Amino acid sequence: MLLTEEELREQVIKLEGWKLEESTLVRKYMFSQFMKGIAFVDEVATISEAFDHHPYITIDYKAVILRLTSHEAGGITALDVREAHEFNEAYDKSR
Template identity: 40%
Template sequence: MSRTLTSDEIARQLQDLPDWAGDTASLRRAVEFADFPTAIAAVGEVAEIAEEINHHPDIDIRWRTVTFSLSTHSAGGVTQLDIELAHRIDAVAASLDS
C-alpha cells in the first residue's frame, strides 16, 4: 500500500499543479472544455490512463465541465499515485485545449 502524503508534501507537489486544490484527503480540479463531446473525450482518455495504472478518479460531468477528485481509498488519503495521476490528467486537458 502507498504511504499517504503529509500536508507539507502535498503543498510542495501542488506548486507544480497550479490548477489543483487539495488536502490530505483528496486532490480536486475542475476543467472546462470547449463543449460536451470534448469533455466526454477527456473522460475517455483519463479512463484509459486509470485502467493502465489501476488507479481510478472520481469524476463528475456537468455539461462541458469535468471535475476530477483523486484519493487513494485503500491508503485513506492522498498518495504519490494521486500526484502522478493529476499530472497525467493535466496532460490530457492540455492536449484537448481546455
C-alpha cells in the same frame, strides 16, 4: 504511503489547477463543447486503467471534475499526484 502535509503543499503547487479538499485532490476542467469533455473523460479512463487507480468523475455539461484519493491508504499518495499530472497533460493535448 500517504504524503505528509508538507509534501502535499509542495506537490499541489506543482499541479496546475488542482486543489486540496478534505484529503482529496480536486480539479475542474472546462471545455468549449460537451463532446470535448466526453472525449477527455475517455482519455481519463484509459489513463486510470493503466494506473489501476480511478478518480471520481463528475460531468456537468462542459465541465469535468476529477477527484483523486487513495482510499486504501487513507488519503493522498504519490500515485494520486502522478496521475493528476497525467490528466493535466491529457487536458493540454485535448484543447
